[in-house]
Amino acid sequence: MHYFGFKKGELYCENIRVRDIAKKTGTPVYIYSKRTVIEHFQKIDAAFFEVDHLICYSLKANASMGIIKTLQQEGCGADIVSGGELYKALEAGIAPGKIVYAGVGKTKEEMAAALKNNIFMFNLESLPEAVRLNAVAGKLKKIAEVAIRVNPDVDADTHRYITTGKKENKFGVNISKAGEVFRTVAGLKNLKVSGIHTHIGSQITNIEPYVLTLKKIIALRQELLPAGINISRLNIGGGLGIIYKNETPATPAEFAKRVLPLLKPLGVKVILEPGRFIVGNAGILVSEVQYIKKGEVKNYIILDAGMNDLIRPSLYEAFHEIVAVKKTAGRFKADVVGPICESGDFFGKGRILPKVKEGDLIAVMSAGAYGFSMASNYNCRRKPAEVLVAGSKFKVVRRRESFEDLLKGEVYK
Numbered sequence: 400m401h402y403f404g405f406k407k408g409e410l411y412c413e414n415i416r417v418r419d420i421a422k423k424t425g426t427p428v429y430i431y432s433k434r435t436v437i438e439h440f441q442k443i444d445a446a447f448f449e450v451d452h453l454i455c456y457s458l459k460a461n462a463s464m465g466i467i468k469t470l471q472q473e474g475c476g477a478d479i480v481s482g483g484e485l486y487k488a489l490e491a492g493i494a495p496g497k498i499v500y501a502g503v504g505k506t507k508e509e510m511a512a513a514l515k516n517n518i519f520m521f522n523l524e525s526l527p528e529a530v531r532l533n534a535v536a537g538k539l540k541k542i543a544e545v546a547i548r549v550n551p552d553v554d555a556d557t558h559r560y561i562t563t564g565k566k567e568n569k570f571g572v573n574i575s576k577a578g579e580v581f582r583t584v585a586g587l588k589n590l591k592v593s594g595i596h597t598h599i600g601s602q603i604t605n606i607e608p609y610v611l612t613l614k615k616i617i618a619l620r621q622e623l624l625p626a627g628i629n630i631s632r633l634n635i636g637g638g639l640g641i642i643y644k645n646e647t648p649a650t651p652a653e654f655a656k657r658v659l660p661l662l663k664p665l666g667v668k669v670i671l672e673p674g675r676f677i678v679g680n681a682g683i684l685v686s687e688v689q690y691i692k693k694g695e696v697k698n699y700i701i702l703d704a705g706m707n708d709l710i711r712p713s714l715y716e717a718f719h720e721i722v723a724v725k726k727t728a729g730r731f732k733a734d735v736v737g738p739i740c741e742s743g744d745f746f747g748k749g750r751i752l753p754k755v756k757e758g759d760l761i762a763v764m765s766a767g768a769y770g771f772s773m774a775s776n777y778n779c780r781r782k783p784a785e786v787l788v789a790g791s792k793f794k795v796v797r798r799r800e801s802f803e804d805l806l807k808g809e810v811y812k
């Protein structure tokens with residue numbers, strides 16, 4: 400579900416023509432629909448209304464302030480993985496009491512900053528990390544509230560780069576060792592162990608891996624009781640999939656229907672960390688056709704956007720629907736590529752598209768998650784502008800980088 404669509408052959412975002420936005424901002428530009436972001440948040444929130452819950456938007460999916468602030472105004476929390484994400488979450492006004500902090504490599508400085516700001520809790524990924532947090536908290540005379548991330552050894556049935564809950568992945572402590580780790584961590588005097596955290600992967604379309612994971616961590620919770628460890632918070636992570644092509648992902652309501660019967664009897668607080676579900680379909684990348692090149696064996700549509708702007712097709716061979724912003728007559732088959740000096744710089748291969756020409760606009764759909772947040776300056780390209788649309792109005796929430804921005808921080812004179 401999203402608010403991008405065609406009216407009289409023209410692509411709109413909510414009530415504005417995409418072409419009109421691009422004319423003002425130039426290209427490439429990311430365009431986000433505020434209503435889509437809000438409704439996706441509300442869908443998850445509503446699905447879990449029967450239990451005490453906290454939705455922590457996973458900033459890594461899209462950490463643009465326009466998006467974070469939109470969610471903050473809805474009462475959403477944040478799932479962070481770095482000092483930078485902590486900084487942006489707080490700057491956007493997210494209540495510290497709604498921030499959870501995951502990630503396998505937290506530094507002492509990052510831990511101290513999170514403790515000083517009294518975040519809701521840490522999701523610890525290893526015993527050495529617990530030992531370090533205990534020391535940092537002790538120095539600050541604080542007690543850190545923690546969950547331990549458990550790797551349940553469950554296959555989330557998604558791309559191998561975004562599956563995180565198998566025993567060969569670097570995340571969390573293995574379920575077979577988890578009891579022992581919880582008991583050791585519970586003995587560290589500056590930590591309070593109150594949660595179990597899991598996050599088994601991203602773009603998950605099937606509910607079964609979640610159910611399997613949940614059953615495993617509920618059994619673990621039970622196993623911890625005799626040791627006096629009372630787990631009052633279960634964090635079931637993010638990962639809910641979206642439609643890029645022809646997937647049939649479970650809806651939040653369907654997801655809740657399966658997991659709530661397991662969670663409700665426990666009386667625990669449920670934490671969710673959705674990223675892609677909230678912003679994935681809420682954004683598009685709009686780019687101008689530079690050239691139509693007839694190669695030896697293929698046609699190429701060469702855009703002014705590249706893999707530095709949206710790396711998902713190159714990195715994960717991810718599929719994104721590609722459309723002409725204005726429908727035109729005729730069709731032809733082409734690879735849609737960027738200007739970067741890499742053969743991996745493509746958005747789609749062998750696509751049948753309207754007969755676009757130089758100067759026409761193309762939109763890469765469902766680019767709101769892991770799009771701008773993974774953008775880089777590769778080939779000294781300036782990062783694109785970002786626009787947030789609300790009804791008939793739009794706002795540039797990030798200006799296009801300037802050439803001076805490319806020199807920022809460099810010492811050379």
Ligand SMILES: Cc1ncc(COP(=O)(O)O)c(C=O)c1O
Nearest residue numbers: 457598601637638672673674675
């Ligand atoms: C710990 C954690 N939580 C939540 C997320 C968000 O995942 P998604 O965007 O698939 O919802 C991620 C993504 O990698 C993650 O690592």
